[in-house]
Structure formats: structure tokens, C-alpha cells
Amino acid sequence: MAKKSEEPTVRKPRADAERNRLLLMETAKTVFADKGSSASLEEIARIAGVGIGTLYRHFPTRDALVSAVYRNETTQLAAAAKSLAETHPPVEALRLWLVQFVDYVVTKHGMSEVLDSLVGGTSELYADSADLIIGAVNLLVDRAVATGEIRLAMDPLDILRALAGGASISCGPAWRNAARQLIDILIAGMRASR
Amino acid sequence: MAKKSEEPTVRKPRADAERNRLLLMETAKTVFADKGSSASLEEIARIAGVGIGTLYRHFPTRDALVSAVYRNETTQLAAAAKSLAETHPPVEALRLWLVQFVDYVVTKHGMSEVLDSLVGGTSELYADSADLIIGAVNLLVDRAVATGEIRLAMDPLDILRALAGGASISCGPAWRNAARQLIDILIAGMRASR
DNA sequence: ATAAATATGGAGGGCGCCTCCGCTTATCAA
């Protein structure tokens, strides 16, 4: 589809553009942390000191901005899965990662919407972030299933949906604890043989 | 607080007002079903054929309208808990009710936001609806715990949060199935002794 | 029939979304 074999007129990308892009992401990050990811885009542009048009040029949709802002977190989460898998027994690794997943969602306060879309999977923008998360959870679940310690007859993603969804309702640290309990019950339920 | 002993000037409530109230609720119900409970209030007023001012007179906040629209459903859900408790063994009754809970949330498509606020408990508007749901789930859980068949170290409401939250992310019939599996795992997890 | 209470509707001010396009600026080639 993409005709890469076009004339490779390689003009160096403009420095000011890249500067603004970073500035906007940084500003958005703090504003989202304050007011959730439904904060006004015009306000973000205002605070960043750029025109609204510039914001839209760099991030054509709200999702594009949100996903860019939280890509770091997603990446870290995926990395954590790998490292936990290497240092803990399968089921424990899974449990710890789920806890960490919830912690991210709760503390980032605004990340839940990301995960909503991410895990809801409507937007193309989240495709790569989604892949990271999906890969992470699958890695851990597969490993635990392989040992025969647990069995799971559903898409692991749906467990994340429940965990993230709970956070988006009961936003705040309260969900942290509730989710931990929930995770324990889920693990126990997956352990139980029929 | 309420000084009921005021002059009981009992003027019959105006008929047109009550008519409009009902009309608005009915209209809102269908619009919410289509577009979720974040649909435009002006559109609802427009479709109902009344002025926007009239809508706001009857329902000062969006929540007031939403909660009025879904009060029926809430009531039915609470009634179902009672009847299931009378006709099924404790754990099975709980399971069936959770399934029904999810079905409501999914099919009403827009009810999830109600439950968000309801179970999130920020708004006073939802107080009585919330009480109904809380009462229902507590009834069923307490019964099952009393027989010693399950144990539960968390607020049952948090289970509903997870179930409803999942629906608000993965809105659609897909969640129906996922939630069923989730419920089975949860029940199994609650059954497992330590 | 008339007064008093009640309800109506929509204009208006505010805000956020997003597009469009004339102007500015950075890059590159000569």
C-alpha cells in the first residue's frame, strides 16, 4: 500500500516541529494526570503555548495524543512481564504482574481511558500499545498454563478488561486493594480443577 | 429536616408537567439505548418536542435523568435477587444473579454508566438505586457464606464494579460471554479453601 | 372569571471540538 519506492526526497525533519511535539506531550502528561484524559485539548495547547492548530497537526485525534503520552507506561508494563517471567515461578509472576497492571492504571489516573480504548481495541492508534499488553499477558498466562498449575478457558485480555474497568468506575486508591483481592480470587479460581 | 408540617396547601400537581416528565423519560430511554447515556440532552429535548428548559426543570442534572430512566431496571434486578434466593441453592443463586446483572448492563447499553455512578457512589441521586443493588448482592453473598460454601474477604460490590467496568470497556455482547467465564472463575475462587 | 401558582421554551453566554488557510520559518541547493 505504502509506496516506499517514491522519490526519496529526504529532507531533515524540522527541529521546531519536533520540539513542539515533545512540549505538547509533556504538557499533556501533566494535564491528563490532573484532570483525566478527557481534559480540554485547547487548554493543553494554551498551557503549552502553541496554537490549537499545532496540536491537531501533531496529534490528529485525542486518542493519538493520549496514546503517545502513555506509550512509555505501556512499554514498561510489557518489560515488567518479561522480567517477572524470568525471576518468578509462573503463577506468582502472573499474579505480580496483574497487581502491577492495576497499580499503573490506578496511579496514572487517566491511563484507564487509554486502556479502555487500548483493550477495547476500537482505535488503530493503540494497535502497537495493545500488542505489547496482549503479548505480556499472554506470555505469563501461557507459561502458567504450560506447567499445568492453572487452566483458563477465556481470553486473558478479558481479565484485564475487568481489572481496568473496575478502576475506571471506582477511580482511586480504593480499587487498588479491591483489585488485589480480586486477583487472588481469580488465581484461586484458575487453580481449582474441575 | 423536611418540614412536612408546613401549610399543607395541597395543590394538585399540574397535569402537563407530569406528562412532560414521562415523555422525557421515555424519549431519553430510547436515545440512551442508542447512543449511551452521554447522549446530548438537547437532542433528547428536541426529539421529545419540548424546550431544553423544560428538560432541565424536570431533571436538573444529567444524572437525575439517567437515574430516573434506569430505576425500573434496578428495581427488577433487586427483585430477581430475592426470587432467586428463594428458588435456588445459595451459590447457584448468586451465580445466576451475577449473570443476570451482566446481562442487564450489556443489553441496556447505557446502563453501565448508571452503574458506574451508582456503584462509584459519587452522586446522591443514585442513593436509593445503589441501596437496592447493594442489598441484593449482600443478600445473596451472605446466604452463600452462611452455609460455609464460599468465603469472601472483600466487598461484594467490588465484584460488581469489575463486571460492570468490563462492560463499559468492551461494550457489546462479547462481554456477555467473557463475564460468564469470569463469574465461573470467581465462584470457583471463592469456593477454594485456603 | 380571575388571581395565583406553576410550567414552558428558547435566547444567550460560555466552552470545547475540529477545519481551513494565509502567514512564518527552517532547510536545502546554488
Added chain:
DNA sequence: TTGATAAGCGGAGGCGCCCTCCATATTTAT
């Protein structure tokens, strides 16, 4: 260095939604 030109900038403008306010219309009670 100096144009030429692609790339980027910004904000005005159109639209829709939120919510308030109040002059007008309708209903009830006397």
C-alpha cells in the same frame, strides 16, 4: 549568502453542547 520551497504555525470561525434566566403561557383553585 541567498533565494526557493516545503514544512509548520496559529487562530478565526462554524458547529454543537451545556446550563441559566425570565417573559410568556397554562393550569388550578376560588
